[in-house]
Amino acid sequence: MAKTEKLSKKVAKLEKKADALRKQAEKKGKQLTSQAGDTFDTLTKEAKSRVGKEQEEESGGGKGRFALLLAVLAGVAVALKRKRDQELDEALWEEPRSV
Template identity: 85%
Template structure:
């Protein structure tokens, strides 16, 4: 019984080692294909833009757009708060409380 389980565990270990090697090969091939696809996409997009007559736009700038959006939202928030405070002040002056 112990002999059989020992043989099975050796076979399983061999298969696991082989599977690990195949996984590494697949990862390497996947990275190569991804890089090739990216390069091909860049080349085709540049060619298409050249045919249309436009310069390829530089990528990036997402952080700047996000910062601008946050600044606009903060400005709107401050403006709304000031307007609310002004309305509350006017309401206090129009309807004084009785003491």
């Protein structure tokens, strides 16, 4: 019975560590999501102001630049998502497996 109790204590300890790591990963995910949203908002505002200025300067060529800017925004969003996924994967690898 002593081995069983030792193992159950170890399992409980590992589960607590796993919960702490899960909470840490969730917190980091929320933080990165918030940062991505803020960056997206900033870039969107900047894009709108640039598009507005360009439309005032020239009436015909703004669509191509706007499409390019949207592509850049999409690239930033994908990069931030990959970074978040990578950090979550690293957190999962650090999480001990249940016995």
